[in-house]
Amino acid sequence: MSDTNADTHAGTNAGTDAGTDTRQLLDALYRDGLAHDAAQEDRLLRRRNLEPEAATLLSVVLQSMGATSMAEIGTSNGYSAIWFASALARRNGRLLSVDVDASVQAQARTNLEAAGLAATVELRTADGGAVLAELPDAGLDVLFLDSERPEYPHWWPHPVRVLRPGGLLAVDNVLSHPEEVAEFRALVERSAELESTVVPVGKGLLLATRLGT
Numbered sequence: 677m678s679d680t681n682a683d684t685h686a687g688t689n690a691g692t693d694a695g696t697d698t699r700q701l702l703d704a705l706y707r708d709g710l711a712h713d714a715a716q717e718d719r720l721l722r723r724r725n726l727e728p729e730a731a732t733l734l735s736v737v738l739q740s741m742g743a744t745s746m747a748e749i750g751t752s753n754g755y756s757a758i759w760f761a762s763a764l765a766r767r768n769g770r771l772l773s774v775d776v777d778a779s780v781q782a783q784a785r786t787n788l789e790a791a792g793l794a795a796t797v798e799l800r801t802a803d804g805g806a807v808l809a810e811l812p813d814a815g816l817d818v819l820f821l822d823s824e825r826p827e828y829p830h831w832w833p834h835p836v837r838v839l840r841p842g843g844l845l846a847v848d849n850v851l852s853h854p855e856e857v858a859e860f861r862a863l864v865e866r867s868a869e870l871e872s873t874v875v876p877v878g879k880g881l882l883l884a885t886r887l888g889t
């Protein structure tokens with residue numbers, strides 16, 4: 677990991693022992709994930725964890741907006757869930773993290789327990805689109821999409837419907853896999869309910885806020 681990342685981590689850490697422990701766990705998980713993925717030929721069996729720079733940005737935004745209610749689609753081994761839960765826990769918030777794969781969610785549970793954040797996260801083994809379709813209107817501060825990208829357009833309009841006005845939709849990999857997210861990006865950009873931008877951090881984060889009050 678670069679010096680820049682180490683500095684960024686220290687800068688968001690507020691100097692608590694618990695925060696330092698969490699950051700050390702995250703750094704170790706990230707390094708382990710890179711090594712695991714480099715040795716795994718099957719893309720679907722890789723962890724494909726969010727880049728620390730993108731996770732840091734989202735952690736700052738979550739805390740800045742006072743988020744307490746968040747869902748992520750695509751848990752993997754819980755790396756991004758630990759980042760988000762750590763930010764949400766500061767306001768007694770909750771994360772719903774959804775993955776179709778029960779085995780990766782078992783790893784996530786172990787990692788969340790190691791971080792002391794298991795109580796902040798509901799892990800649900802299910803299809804992300806099915807879960808989004810059943811969530812109530814306007815109940816989320818933040819929705820993070822990090823699963824199989826070509827599925828996202830089929831989930832429309834739920835990624836917008838579930839957000840409160842002023843809520844945030846974040847989508848990873850929009851610069852690393854532009855063709856796979858093109859249809860979803862077009863939906864976002866055409867929506868009169870959203871204002872969006874793409875941030876060149878990590879693999880490219882699409883950020884969109886739901887307009888209205």
Ligand SMILES: C[S@@+](CC[C@H](N)C(=O)[O-])C[C@H]1O[C@@H](n2cnc3c(N)ncnc32)[C@H](O)[C@@H]1O
Nearest residue numbers: 724725726750752755756775776803804822823
């Ligand atoms: C890129 S990884 C998630 C990485 C994780 N957010 C992190 O940063 O640690 C993608 C995950 O999406 C899951 N997935 C694929 N299709 C899905 C679907 N339809 N609903 C929920 N999860 C899905 C995969 O099992 C995989 O664990």
